[in-house]
Amino acid sequence: MISLNDDLIVGKGAHRTCYRHPEAHNLCIKVSHEGFSQEQDQELAYYKRLSNRNIQWQLLARYHGTVHTNIGTGYVFDLVIDANNYVNTKRL
Template identity: 40%
Template sequence: MIDLSQADLLGKGSSRACYVHPYDEHKCVKVTFSASRNITSEELKHYRRYMKRGISWDMISKAHGYVKTNFGEGAVFSLARDYTGEVSRPLEHYLRPDGLYLLSEEELLKAISAFRAYLFRERIVLRELKVDNLVYQRLNAHEGKIILIDGIGNNEFLPVANYSVRFAWRTLKRKWLKFEQRLLIFYPGNVALQRLFKDFHREL
C-alpha cells in the first residue's frame, strides 16, 4: 500500500489525479477518482500492445503497472524530469507569449518536428492530441524533446487503426491537423508554429 497523502500533486483532470511516486522521483502515480470514467484500464491495453510491438519509448511516458494506494488503485508511469532535476513543464509553458524567451525558435521547431515524426514512425494511436498532454523535457541548456504523458488510446467507432499501418497513419494525420488548428488558435502570435505547420503541409 502506497500512501499518497503527502505526495506532491502534479495535476488533476476530470477523472484522474497524478502524484509524484513517494518512493521513486522518476515515476508518478495516476489515481482515478471518477467511477463513471475509468480510462486507465483501456489505456493500459494499448500500452501492452505497444510493448509487444517493441516500440521506442523515447517520447512517451512508459507504463509500469498497477499499485494499491490509500486513494484507491493507481497506475504507475515514468515521470519526465529536466537535466536540472525539476519535473518537466507542460509544452504550453513554452508556447505562451511570456514563455517564448525560455525556448528558442530553433528548439521549438526541432522538438515538434521530431515528435511528429516519432508518432508516425511508431504508429501511436491517440484518443486526442492536446497540448496539455505533452511536456517538454530539457535535456541540457539548449536541447530538449516532447514527451506524451496522456491520451493514448483509440476512440474511433471502428478501431481499425490498431491493426492497420495505413489506417493508423490516416487517423494520426487527421488528429495531427486538429492539433495544429488548436495551437494556431490558442497561440496566434507564435510565428514559429505558423512556419513549421506550413512546412508540414508541403509534406502531406
C-alpha cells in the first residue's frame, strides 16, 4: 500500500486529487473523490482506445495501472516535470 499525504499534492480538482508518487519522481497518482469514480472510468476507457490505435505518447501522460493507497484506489500516470524535476503548476 502506498501512503499519500497533503505534502505530495500536485493539484486538486472538483472530482480528483493528483499526488506526486512517493517512490517514483516521474509518476503521479490520481485519486477520485468519493462519488466521482465514473469520471476516472471514462478517462481509462479513452486511454484504452488511444492505446489500441497505437498512438505516439510523447504529448500525453501514459497510464500505468492502479495501486492501493491509504485513501483509496489510485491511478498511476506519467508526471509532467521539467529538467529539474519540478512540476509547473502555473496556468497559461
